[in-house]
Amino acid sequence: MINFDYLRTASVNATLDAIKREPRAAFIAGGTNLVDLMKRGVTSPPRLIDINNLPLKNIERTSSGISIGALATNSAVAINEMIRSDFPLLSQALHAGASPQLRNMATVGGNMLQRTRCTYFYDTTMPCNKRQAGSGCGALGGYNRMHAIFGASDKCIAVHPSDMCVALVALNATAVVRSNKGERRIPFGDFHRLPGDTPQTDNQLKAGELITAVEIPSNKFQQHSFYLKIRDRSSYAFALVSVAVALSIENNRISDARIAAGGVAHKPWRLLNVEKALTGQPASVETFQKAASIATQGAKGYGQNNFKLKLLPQAIIQALETASS
Amino acid sequence: MSKTLPTSDEQGKGASRRDFLKWSGAAVAVSLTPSVVTRAAGERADETIAGFFEKMPLKLEVNGKLHQLQVEPRTTLLDLLREQIGLTGTKKGCDQGQCGACTVHVNGRRINSCLSLAVMNEGQKITTIEGLAKGDELHPLQEAFIKHDAFQCGYCTPGQIMSGVACINEGHAGSADEIREFMSGNLCRCGAYPHIVDAILETKKGGNNL
Numbered sequence: 001m002i003n004f005d006y007l008r009t010a011s012v013n014a015t016l017d018a019i020k021r022e023p024r025a026a027f028i029a030g031g032t033n034l035v036d037l038m039k040r041g042v043t044s045p046p047r048l049i050d051i052n053n054l055p056l057k058n059i060e061r062t063s064s065g066i067s068i069g070a071l072a073t074n075s076a077v078a079i080n081e082m083i084r085s086d087f088p089l090l091s092q093a094l095h096a097g098a099s100p101q102l103r104n105m106a107t108v109g110g111n112m113l114q115r116t117r118c119t120y121f122y123d124t125t126m127p128c129n130k131r132q133a134g135s136g137c138g139a140l141g142g143y144n145r146m147h148a149i150f151g152a153s154d155k156c157i158a159v160h161p162s163d164m165c166v167a168l169v170a171l172n173a174t175a176v177v178r179s180n181k182g183e184r185r186i187p188f189g190d191f192h193r194l195p196g197d198t199p200q201t202d203n204q205l206k207a208g209e210l211i212t213a214v215e216i217p218s219n220k221f222q223q224h225s226f227y228l229k230i231r232d233r234s235s236y237a238f239a240l241v242s243v244a245v246a247l248s249i250e251n252n253r254i255s256d257a258r259i260a261a262g263g264v265a266h267k268p269w270r271l272l273n274v275e276k277a278l279t280g281q282p283a284s285v286e287t288f289q290k291a292a293s294i295a296t297q298g299a300k301g302y303g304q305n306n307f308k309l310k311l312l313p314q315a316i317i318q319a320l321e322t323a324s325s
Numbered sequence: 326m327s328k329t330l331p332t333s334d335e336q337g338k339g340a341s342r343r344d345f346l347k348w349s350g351a352a353v354a355v356s357l358t359p360s361v362v363t364r365a366a367g368e369r370a371d372e373t374i375a376g377f378f379e380k381m382p383l384k385l386e387v388n389g390k391l392h393q394l395q396v397e398p399r400t401t402l403l404d405l406l407r408e409q410i411g412l413t414g415t416k417k418g419c420d421q422g423q424c425g426a427c428t429v430h431v432n433g434r435r436i437n438s439c440l441s442l443a444v445m446n447e448g449q450k451i452t453t454i455e456g457l458a459k460g461d462e463l464h465p466l467q468e469a470f471i472k473h474d475a476f477q478c479g480y481c482t483p484g485q486i487m488s489g490v491a492c493i494n495e496g497h498a499g500s501a502d503e504i505r506e507f508m509s510g511n512l513c514r515c516g517a518y519p520h521i522v523d524a525i526l527e528t529k530k531g532g533n534n535l
């Protein structure tokens with residue numbers, strides 16, 4: 001690992017000053033993604049700002065829902081009583097990610113900003129526009145079994161690997177970020193971006209901005225939430241396809257539906273057309289099949305990942321059946 | 326031949342490389358009163374900084390002993406334990422967070438020490454496989470691993486046992502299925518999984534105080 005300056009801050013203000021003084025610095029939270037990427041030479045920030053002492057670990061009820069500090073660990077959020085009772089989808093998605101050891105280290109902010117697991121991104125001898133702009137996309141005509149079927153470009157077909165973010169986008173969460181200029185709120189659906197011509201940029205976070213919290217509005221999905229993750233082994237692997245489903249069912253009719261998919265795009269992918277096809281309909285297998293049949297509208301396979309075009313609708317039906325029962 | 330390579334004669338006698346690393350680590354171990362560590366943590370200034378090639382002071386407790394060390398910021402907790410402190414029980418498998426061989430406890434919680442920078446553990450209490458036994462008395466899960474033959478080559482075993490102890494303490498050892506899920510962060514290339522699950526189940530059922 002290339003050496004670096006190390007700075008440990010104890011307050012949000014000191015952290016924002018520090019990143020202003022050295023804009024090329026990187027924050028380090030759990031380190032589970034950053035340290036890995038630094039060891040492999042994918043990234044080599046000249047300075048790390050260790051933010052683990054910042055008071056951003058709390059999980060608190062607010063008047064409109066819940067606020068989760070950016071430094072709360074993935075395991076702390078997953079086992080939190082309020083999260084389990086009011087937002088079971090988030091707890092399930094977190095438990096489906098990584099391993100117990102990694103979840104004890106990984107934080108909410110770091111999970112949002114984790115980079116793709118595309119092998120061409122990781123292998124510095126290979127072309128990758130995300131790692132090195134202009135070098136090409138090795139996955140386009142190469143190994144692309146794990147890659148995107150929605151919203152990709154001819155510059156990049158990588159996917160965002162997070163499970164947590166799939167649940168958060170379905171739950172209409174908001175990211176709270178701070179910089180020296182003040183605070184702003186980014187709706188979760190807008191936080192991550194599509195690759196377009198600039199795949200090196202994963203999200204809307206600007207230089208000098210620190211994620212401080214994620215807020216989730218209250219909802220009525222407690223009874224009917226399910227996170228389904230399909231992967232090459234039954235645990236401890238990234239998703240081929242995952243589906244987050246949250247339903248509100250009244251008198252056997254779906255009054256509100258949220259569906260998002262993971263492993264299919266450069267960002268957690270909300271399936272608004274499927275949600276629309278479910279809303280107002282009876283909670284039946286016929287409804288689920290009909291809604292799932294339009295899930296892949298606009299989707300495109302790149303060869304090895306063509307199976308996702310069939311797998312996604314099937315996964316949606318299965319997740320809806322489990323959530324509604 | 327390059328002069329820096331030891332001759333076979335030098336390799337065969339005297340200090341081993343491992344011993345050399347232990348000595349050169351210059352770890353200062355003093356017997357611990359818990360308040361020392363707590364106080365060090367409380368006294369963190371608003372900013373602590375180490376320059377590019379600078380080593381920075383690090384205080385942490387490993388298996389009940391306080392260590393005051395000088396480390397480069399890029400040193401991982403795993404390398405610190407093995408190469409500077411000389412506790413080689415914790416293994417390096419993948420060095421990328423994928424295998425669990427490096428599992429240790431930080432304040433009682435299991436983590437992968439290969440992805441944690443040592444300096445991020447200022448003031449923390451680390452427990453490694455060497456810290457489980459009480460003198461000559463093995464930890465109940467260590468005993469169970471021997472009884473159930475829960476290893477072949479043994480390389481993954483320290484990580485499996487550290488992870489298994491945490492798995493039981495977290496309340497995630499209720500059934501074989503639950504154990505398999507919550508032990509999924511520990512790979513075993515020899516495939517000793519069924520016996521590992523048996524060892525954890527039995528230790529959990531034994532209700533031993535871990």
Ligand SMILES: Cc1cc2nc3c(=O)[nH]c(=O)nc-3n(C[C@H](O)[C@H](O)[C@H](O)COP(=O)(O)OP(=O)(O)OC[C@H]3O[C@@H](n4cnc5c(N)ncnc54)[C@H](O)[C@@H]3O)c2cc1C
Nearest residue numbers: 029030031032033034097098107109110111113162163211
């Ligand atoms: C073997 C392995 C398997 C995994 N499997 C899964 C899986 O199945 N599903 C899944 O979802 N994830 C998985 N992960 C990824 C894991 O979830 C992420 O590595 C983790 O969430 C990152 O969080 P962290 O706190 O460790 O981030 P770090 O590594 O500390 O940081 C990651 C990035 O976020 C930035 N950052 C961190 N906090 C902030 C903040 N508050 N504000 C601004 N920037 C910040 C850092 O600068 C860095 O760029 C896996 C990881 C490994 C190693």
Ligand code: FES
Nearest residue numbers: 418419420425439
């Ligand atoms: S050595 Fe740390 S997980 Fe493999």
Ligand code: FES
Nearest residue numbers: 477479513514515
């Ligand atoms: S016993 Fe050989 S790797 Fe597990």
